[in-house]
Amino acid sequence: MVKEPIKAESKNLDFYYGNLQALKNVSLQIQERKITALIGPSGCGKTTYLRCFNRMHDLYPHNKYHGEIILYPDQINIISPGVDPIEIRMRISMVFQKPNPFPKSIFENVAYGLRVRGISNRSMLSEKVEKSLRSAALWDEIKDRLHLPAFDLSGGQQQRLCIARALATDPEILLFDEPTSALDPIATGKIEELIMGLQEHVTILIVTHNMQQAARISDFTAFMYLGELVEFGVTDSLFVNPQNKLTEEYITGRFG
Amino acid sequence: MEDIKQRIKISKYWNGIFWIIGFLSTLVGLVLLLVLMIDLFMDGAPRLSYKFFTSFPSRFPEEAGILSAWVGSFLVLLVTAGAAIPLGVAAGIYLEEYARKNWVTDIIEINIANLAGVPSIVYGLLALGLFVYLLKFGETILTAGLTLALLILPMVIMATREGIRAIPGSIREASYALGATKWQTVRWHIIPYSMGGILTGIIIGLSRAIGETAPIITVGALTFIAFLPASPVTSEFPFISFKWLMDPFTVMPIQMFNWVSRPQKAFQLNAAAAGIVLMGMTLLMNGVAIYIRYKFRKKIRW
Numbered sequence: 001m002v003k004e005p006i007k008a009e010s011k012n013l014d015f016y017y018g019n020l021q022a023l024k025n026v027s028l029q030i031q032e033r034k035i036t037a038l039i040g041p042s043g044c045g046k047t048t049y050l051r052c053f054n055r056m057h058d059l060y061p062h063n064k065y066h067g068e069i070i071l072y073p074d075q076i077n078i079i080s081p082g083v084d085p086i087e088i089r090m091r092i093s094m095v096f097q098k099p100n101p102f103p104k105s106i107f108e109n110v111a112y113g114l115r116v117r118g119i120s121n122r123s124m125l126s127e128k129v130e131k132s133l134r135s136a137a138l139w140d141e142i143k144d145r146l147h148l149p150a151f152d153l154s155g156g157q158q159q160r161l162c163i164a165r166a167l168a169t170d171p172e173i174l175l176f177d178e179p180t181s182a183l184d185p186i187a188t189g190k191i192e193e194l195i196m197g198l199q200e201h202v203t204i205l206i207v208t209h210n211m212q213q214a215a216r217i218s219d220f221t222a223f224m225y226l227g228e229l230v231e232f233g234v235t236d237s238l239f240v241n242p243q244n245k246l247t248e249e250y251i252t253g254r255f256g
Numbered sequence: 257m258e259d260i261k262q263r264i265k266i267s268k269y270w271n272g273i274f275w276i277i278g279f280l281s282t283l284v285g286l287v288l289l290l291v292l293m294i295d296l297f298m299d300g301a302p303r304l305s306y307k308f309f310t311s312f313p314s315r316f317p318e319e320a321g322i323l324s325a326w327v328g329s330f331l332v333l334l335v336t337a338g339a340a341i342p343l344g345v346a347a348g349i350y351l352e353e354y355a356r357k358n359w360v361t362d363i364i365e366i367n368i369a370n371l372a373g374v375p376s377i378v379y380g381l382l383a384l385g386l387f388v389y390l391l392k393f394g395e396t397i398l399t400a401g402l403t404l405a406l407l408i409l410p411m412v413i414m415a416t417r418e419g420i421r422a423i424p425g426s427i428r429e430a431s432y433a434l435g436a437t438k439w440q441t442v443r444w445h446i447i448p449y450s451m452g453g454i455l456t457g458i459i460i461g462l463s464r465a466i467g468e469t470a471p472i473i474t475v476g477a478l479t480f481i482a483f484l485p486a487s488p489v490t491s492e493f494p495f496i497s498f499k500w501l502m503d504p505f506t507v508m509p510i511q512m513f514n515w516v517s518r519p520q521k522a523f524q525l526n527a528a529a530a531g532i533v534l535m536g537m538t539l540l541m542n543g544v545a546i547y548i549r550y551k552f553r554k555k556i557r558w
Contacts, residue, residue, distance in 0.1 A: 090435035100426040
């Protein structure tokens with residue numbers, strides 16, 4: 001496998017919800033334009049870790065970060081209090097567990113990130129919306145229905161709409177938080193295919209509760225347990241030849 | 257086996273008893289309301305005519321009308337809405353979206369809930385001291401409108417907060433995750449999605465305000481008034497005038513009170529007719545509130 005430059009790197013990252021430590025000393029390198037999967041049993045901190053990357057934890061009180069997450073190439077520390085979380089969120093997009101389109105039209109959903117950036121030029125918006133919907137493999141299905149409410153779409157389409165919304169602003173990293181856990185197998189297949197295609201353009205970090213999914217789509221896999229990073233490596237070798245006993249037990253289904 | 261059957265029989269007996277008690281209790285409320293309305297209609301309906309709406313009060317009951325009263329009520333409500341809506345909605349949004357959740361906001365929350373239960377005449381006293389004596393607004397439409405605005409402010413704030421709380425956190429997160437600021441999230445999502453609840457609260461608040469008598473009497477509304485306030489629309493530039501704000505006035509319930517306190521039977525009938533009109537206004541406003549809620553519920557799903 002060709003070694004890509006590193007896009008982001010967490011160094012000794014600790015995270016606390018109030019007094020409860022949810023992440024312990026997590027150090028991990030995320031390679032550019034690769035898919036890195038985070039797996040582990042519920043409550044292992046994988047979603048908490050993901051949400052550090054776009055400072056979602058800042059929305060709620062009593063959350064504390066320690067350590068660093070360095071974003072390359074400019075080497076800023078994402079979680080430093082001096083760094084504006086809004087700037088981080090403009091550069092790092094996120095797709096959530098349950099499809100969460102806005103109760104607006106399909107067009108306005110995709111255009112929202114651009115409107116937030118002050119873009120209101122109609123033709124520019126249209127162009128961007130079309131491009132994003134194409135990238136999310138949704139354009140052909142809905143190109144005549146752009147002004148209908150997003151809630152008229154099926155669950156899988158809604159999730160692809162959320163992906164289009166996240167792509168519209170050309171993010172450097174795309175975060176996925178169990179994006180298929182609320183979807184049926186067919187919709188899941190489409191989303192997986194889509195995610196694999198996206199890695200040509202964007203670095204992807206994905207949390208999944210589904211080991212097979214991690215094995216199918218990711219280049220690297222990190223196994224987390226009780227807030228710690230247990231093992232990290234190339235997906236194929238981690239699944240075939242885990243170095244750690246815990247990892248082996250988890251991927252063979254003995255717990256989790 | 258017999259035992260169980262006996263047990264079920266006793267349980268069903270008590271079930272039946274409560275069914276009867278519940279039914280009769282419901283009936284009492286409904287019948288009383290119906291009798292009240294029929295009585296009001298029998299007395300007042302014959303007096304309802306175009307002339308009744310376009311005449312000033314008069315010494316002669318047949319010529320008396322509610323022109324100054326409904327115009328007064330309308331203008332007072334205009335001031336009330338103009339003051340209570342921006343203040344209440346902004347305060348609700350601030351408390352829900354901006355304020356840190358700590359003991360100070362807890363105390364504010366308890367206080368707002370309590371303010372909604374303060375007797376309206378107490379608001380009248382406050383307004384008399386504040387608007388009439390201290391700020392020297394006089395016994396005017398402005399004073400009355402602001403007084404009622406204070407009265408319904410807690411309702412507007414609570415309706416706003418409840419509307420906002422109904423918005424799922426995932427929608428907020430979606431907006432913030434795209435790099436939106438708080439204000440962008442509030443403007444594009446929080447306000448539009450909670451608008452149904454907010455409007456409903458506002459209209460229900462206003463429909464309470466339109467029937468309020470005590471605080472309006474306290475701030476010095478006139479009981480007999482045979483002229484209209486200055487017109488808000490003028491023929492000269494800039495076509496809008498605010499002179500009416502400083503005019504004396506009366507409102508519907510005070511007009512009714514005035515007529516009820518007269519000894520002649522004919523005036524009582526006038527009061528009943530005005531009562532029908534006032535009730536119609538309230539029902540209409542509540543109907544609009546229900547319609548708006550229905551419309552917004554249909555438009556917004558999560």
